[in-house]
């Protein structure tokens with residue numbers, strides 16, 4: 001069958017599943033995140049596999065996990081292949097190298113990096129383990145798509161094993177400028193490892209530019225060509241392609257949910273619970289990159305400068321607990337809680353509390369009801385690869401209400417700059433004024449901006465992203481790509 005598209009094999013740190021125990025029995029549910037939704041149709045068409053860590057459940061043995069994953073094969077369009085890590089590997093490779101070095105460094109938080117030499121050894125070891133799992137589950141005709149910063153060395157290990165595989169990579173987080181990247185002790189090895197992929201996708205042109213500048217430092221003879229979203233790097237007889245392909249969301253799904261009568265009724269109920277006050281809504285994983293304390297300070301400043309807003313606006317912030325075993329995350333939580341109680345202590349009156357903080361995750365319908373109820377979507381990360389929340393907020397505003405205040409340091413700003421109010425999250429006064437502007441914006445302006453935003457989010461959705469990535473990874477030309485930076 002010469003025209004059959006090659007089978008697709010995905011590798012990501014985590015498998016798109018949740019394992020849990022029920023009545024002493026191990027159970028599995030399939031994830032419903034954007035990535036799985038986008039890749040399901042492709043995996044159904046081509047057939048494929050997904051390789052990653054299954055996560056741990058107290059009391060479940062690895063063999064049991066393998067068995068239950070094998071059983072899901074009948075009802076799933078793709079096979080789930082688990083990679084089991086020891087506790088020590090998880091601590092050193094995932095909490096250490098990935099989340100205490102690469103994550104902070106790539107988001108420009110150099111002072112939060114802990115450059116422990118043991119971390120990188122574990123990073124190499126786990127990337128090799130992923131490569132050898134891929135080696136035994138793929139053949140030369142397959143296309144391997146590796147995701148994100150935890151697995152940047154996979155293609156290098158496949159090459160060391162003398163295996164010929166077509167391998168592409170997508171980085172979901174920012175790629176730093178050379179000044180920052182050069183601080184990484186394992187900098188040359190990571191750059192060379194990335195150059196073993198055939199295609200490397202980033203969210204924006206900023207990342208492509210940073211990456212090729214770093215390549216030029218370590219590969220003096222590389223011939224680099226870059227034009228708009230695309231680039232090629234020629235190393236002797238080999239060519240690596242790079243491209244800016246901003247990830248999208250399943251627009252139609254969020255749009256449809258926001259029109260559902262139950263979701264609409266719930267949004268009205270939320271508004272009612274806040275007695276018709278304006279609502280500002282933020283949703284983030286509790287992470288220092290998301291700029292949460294800075295956002296709270298800007299909100300406080302807005303209340304101080306515009307006392308007419310007192311009792312007339314409530315800021316709802318949903319913070320999903322994250323990476324709780326990493327020290328910086330526990331410290332951040334304390335800092336955020338202190339900021340919130342200081343603001344509430346200062347301004348609360350009668351039945352009005354200015355900041356309501358929810359520390360949990362919500363079912364998606366409830367999340368969409370909150371998006372819909374919110375007059376302002378406040379998304380102010382200090383740095384973010386893309387930021388899907390900003391896109392979901394727009395997709396949920398099928399009624400064209402709502403204003404998006406967005407950090408210029410989120411990848412999404414490249415596509416949403418014409419409809420959002422862009423802010424520098426480090427500029428407190430600027431963010432405070434942007435919040436105020438959003439709260440008092442005339443209806444006509446809001447509708448006009450929301451139409452522009454929704455058009456951008458609809459046109460380049462997550463299906464466009466997955467299809468375009470796969471075309472680019474197969475060396476094909478892509479038409480209709482969005483502005484993804486300068």
Ligand code: GDG
Nearest residue numbers: 172173247320360361362363364367384385386387388389
């Ligand atoms: C990385 C990059 C890039 C959040 N709370 C709840 C909930 N969520 C969902 C949102 C959204 C997702 O989580 C968060 O998306 P982000 O884009 O903000 O980011 P990260 O997890 O940091 O991911 C990021 C992304 O990869 C994709 O490339 O955009 O820059 O850091 O989809 O809806 N969902 C539900 N309940 C919650 O409480 N159901």
